Amino acid sequence: MLFEKLLLAPTSEIVFIERPLLIDYAVCGVIELDEFVEILGATTSADGETKHVVIPFHTTVRTAMGADSGGCASNWLLLKNVSQLCRLYATQVLGLEVDDARALLELQDLFALEHLELTRAIYPQVTLRDWQLCLLCPLHILEKPNGRIEHVQSMVRKDQECFDNLTILKATVGHSNGHPAQMVGYIMFQTFKGSRSKRRSPHESPWPSVQVKQIFVRQAHRKLGCGKFLLDSMLEDILIKAQDDVNLSVLDLNEAATRWYRSQGFVISGISKDFLGTREDANVIVYQAMQRLQGKPREKAALKGKGPPNMFRADVLQEDIRIVYPDGSGTFDVKIVDFIEKGKDRLHAVDSAGLSLWDGETFTDQIDLNDFFRAGHVHFLRHLSLVMRDAELNKKLARQEKAQLRQHELEEIAAQAHARRSRPESLEDLDKRRRSKVARLVD
Structure with missing residues (x-):
């Protein structure tokens, strides 16, 4: 399995890549440049005709350079920018190998460190070790000498039955100047065949699905499409039916990641909580379960009329929230003042007194808080973890x-x-x- 993609980054030289690459227009489109980048892909078809590829930035469209510009040969790509020169990177997504264990551990520690930074302001006593135990491995593996390396190698070799449906893909960047490739990201996921048995657990899906356990990209390589590349590569790797039900969890404090998952078609389907350190410390963290349903699973869920379970009841009374009304009537800060059950409906009463005005006056309303939150129309002014x-x-x-x-x-x-x-x-x-x-x- 081999995937390749173009990624761009500012540099001070023109670089040639002597191999064919898959050009991703969306990836190139996120680069912030003053002008544009012209890419000439000189590939020879069966009838001998030469095809040229131009990727415009913003709304600028320019003509491709001639085949003789810069002395380009067949199967070469040339990048040139009017005001800023760029370096071309070839990013590959491959299956993780046993020898990649140390490189993966480095990224996993960065993954845990970012979570530590997100929670440092509210839980200053929490340590990196607490997050390693929460995200990466149990205590006996963390404390054992070389335990984590052996654990990763065991997952790659699938030494245990529980690893049979677990896969780790790595994203590597190979610099065009001959430097060795660097692992810049990874995705770990688990696939499930699904069960139609009446005895299946409440959390088990009746259709094939995939659970993303971890996904991470180095800070320097973000906003270049690497995360989407990993996600797309995972979908290429799994069964077609499992692509219709993709699940993951994201820390509620990680607002940037939540926005990115929403941009990829995920919606919030529930919340869960965990504890950092001991339970007595009450260092509560909240995870948002997110799901992307497509095809038959989405159709069947709609036909059954069974939405995801309610996340909020009376436990959020007196909390301040910001509502972006989907009808376009405006954005307002309000306080949750009551929880109302009407048959199958679960509504929350809100009051804007002391927080916001509508047409110069305060107002009250009843909203489906759970539905609004899933769709991204409600934002808690305090993090859910708090x-x-x-x-x-x-x-x-x-x-x-x-x-x-x-x-x-x-x-x-x-x-x-x-x-x-x-x-x-x-x-x-x-x-x-x-x-x-x-x-x-x-x-």
């Missing part, structure tokens, strides 16, 4: 109060029992005890 952290702290406080109340009740019961045992017996109590003893002797 919202769920406060909910967890409130639960923890309630548990402590309940435990203290129970302890107080037990202490009162013990005190009453002790008082009964220590007080002097009255004549009536002595008479009752004597008669009870006589009755036992008679029996």
